[in-house]
Amino acid sequence: MDFNEHTATRAVQDSFRGTSDPRLRELLDALTRHLHAFVGEVRPSIREWEHAIGFLTAVGQTCTDTRQEFVLLSDVLGVSMLVETLNEQEGGTESTVLGPFHMVESPPRALGDSIDLIGEAPPCLVAGRVLSSDGTPLSDAEVDVWQCNEKGFYDVQQPGVQPAGNGRGLFHTDSEGRFRFRTVLPSHYPIPTDGPVGRFLRATGRHPYRPAHIHFIVRADGHTPLTTHVFVAGSPYLDSDAVFAVKQSLIVDFTESTGAGTAARNGVRTPFHHAEFDLVLSRELG
Missing domain, CATH: 2.60.130.10 (Aromatic compound dioxygenase)
Structure with missing residues (x-):
């Protein structure tokens, strides 16, 4: 199957077929579906994608034993x-x-x-x-x-x-x-x-x-x-x-x-x- 914008979601979901935990399979299936739909809707540029990856990387790097930046991000996004x-x-x-x-x-x-x-x-x-x-x-x-x-x-x-x-x-x-x-x-x-x-x-x-x-x-x-x-x-x-x-x-x-x-x-x-x-x-x- 060629990987393109029409087949991408199904290809990734199919890759999780071997997941033995049914709840994990459900979560990954839904995550893939919604994340791909978001990307398809906003159609980010490569530069925007790189910026998003850099932002998430910085959030992780800011976390310490006494600071949880990922919880803070989750908080401000509701x-x-x-x-x-x-x-x-x-x-x-x-x-x-x-x-x-x-x-x-x-x-x-x-x-x-x-x-x-x-x-x-x-x-x-x-x-x-x-x-x-x-x-x-x-x-x-x-x-x-x-x-x-x-x-x-x-x-x-x-x-x-x-x-x-x-x-x-x-x-x-x-x-x-x-x-x-x-x-x-x-x-x-x-x-x-x-x-x-x-x-x-x-x-x-x-x-x-x-x-x-x-x-x-x-x-x-x-x-x-x-x-x-x-x-x-x-x-x-x-x-x-x-x-x-x-x-x-x-x-x-x-x-x-x-x-x-x-x-x-x-x-x-x-x-x-x-x-x-x-x-x-x-x-x-x-």
Whole structure:
């Protein structure tokens, strides 16, 4: 069979006939079909094709142990959020993107500990419950937390400035499914723009900003793990998140308080911000 624009797709699909895994065969078949259709529609020049290969190569070369540029590219193209949406389970807290900064393990911490290892910014108290979709509190659920600081930087972005593990914590809920920790109010921030994804955003006239948020991954036996954010109500960019991750149900008030009693019980100074919310997990099917 001559390889031409009319036979190319079938020729490549036929080359995967020996794929023993049916799901892999399905994925490769669909990838070939859609990718070839895209190329046939836009008819790229050789120079454009070379530029695209160079861009993807640069994305890969930018990845390190503490930076995931491919996740960032997936995020800004809306692919990460689409995959989350397609895999979302009914009955639980809405999910959203993992993001590119969950690159190091969160240090284990006791309930009530602070994930702010610097202590210069006004404190923030975060508390809530982990529940099953039927309302049952889930004890000993794992709550993995990470966030940027009050200036909009994660610890891995500022080695030598922020201590490793700043803004991160791995907690387990108590017998009533409750979690709590001290932190700082996170800031809105730009995603990294010093790499190929940043150049892509500039070329398309898009801003790089994300609204203020705290990341969570929650796990409990018999339940589907939840990857989500809690967004700070009133933050800039809630209506134009660079990675399309905002959902109305995930926006939470972080109220300012001067309550001396609450401050004393939690070991913080006044004034402080305070947020409380539930994280609900869906039961695993089967």
